[in-house]
Amino acid sequence: MSDLSLFLGQFLRRPSEIRAIAPTGRATAAEMARLVTPQMEAVAEIGAGTGTITRAILATGLPPQRLELYELNAAFCARLGERFPGTRVHNLPAQEMVNVGRQGLDAVISGVPTLPMPDELQAAIVGAALSMMKPGAPFVQITYGPLPPLSEAVRARFGLSHRKSRRIWANLPPARVYVFRQSA
Numbered sequence: 001m002s003d004l005s006l007f008l009g010q011f012l013r014r015p016s017e018i019r020a021i022a023p024t025g026r027a028t029a030a031e032m033a034r035l036v037t038p039q040m041e042a043v044a045e046i047g048a049g050t051g052t053i054t055r056a057i058l059a060t061g062l063p064p065q066r067l068e069l070y071e072l073n074a075a076f077c078a079r080l081g082e083r084f085p086g087t088r089v090h091n092l093p094a095q096e097m098v099n100v101g102r103q104g105l106d107a108v109i110s111g112v113p114t115l116p117m118p119d120e121l122q123a124a125i126v127g128a129a130l131s132m133m134k135p136g137a138p139f140v141q142i143t144y145g146p147l148p149p150l151s152e153a154v155r156a157r158f159g160l161s162h163r164k165s166r167r168i169w170a171n172l173p174p175a176r177v178y179v180f181r182q183s184a
Contacts, residue, residue, distance in 0.1 A: 004049040011123075016090070021071055023049055023050050024053055024142065024171065025028065025171035025172065026170075027057070028170075028175045029055065029182055030056050030088045031168060032140050033053065040061070040062055042068070043066060043067050043068065043109065044067075044069075044108045044129070046097065046110045046112035046125070046129070047094060047113070048070065048080055049076055054067070054080065054084055068142055069087050070092055071091060074091055077090075093149070094125045094129070097132060098129050099129055105129075107140065108132075108138075110140060110141045114143075114150060115145045121122055127158065130182060134182055139160075139181070140180075141143050141178045142175050142177055143175065143177075143178060144173045144174070144176075149178055161180070163180070
């Protein structure tokens with residue numbers, strides 16, 4: 001089964017788990033993985049989906065053993081485990097990563113659709129990630145909307161600054177990538 005078929009099937013069966021209409025495009029995935037280097041000790045991807053971003057992360061040369069994947073959808077987790085041996089796949093919501101994951105993350109790459117979430121859920125996800133990240137490490141977030149994908153209140157609560165990519169038209173829908181960092 002192709003990634004698109006799997007994605008659409010899960011979108012129809014579990015619309016509360018799947019918020020995008022298609023897997024992330026290659027150009028967007030490459031932009032999301034741009035800050036990952038082979039020297040990093042540990043990276044987490046949350047909302048890993050069918051693995052488009054995972055493939056881009058591993059293409060940077062990061063060894064699979066240093067990559068942890070978090071995905072809520074069990075069918076996607078099965079696909080990720082088959083496709084990316086050596087990675088650690090967790091069938092958990094992103095805010096529960098603090099219960100099972102590695103500390104000292106060099107980066108968190110997020111495909112979780114944070115823009116439509118209430119501030120409390122955004123804060124739970126970002127707070128969990130930040131508690132596991134090295135100081136100043138990037139939290140990379142995809143968005144399809146015109147606004148930052150984390151609310152002003154959440155950014156202020158955690159002292160986050162950000163920069164954004166250009167709009168990536170080769171994605172369905174067009175996307176933008178934000179890199180958030182906690183102020184020192």
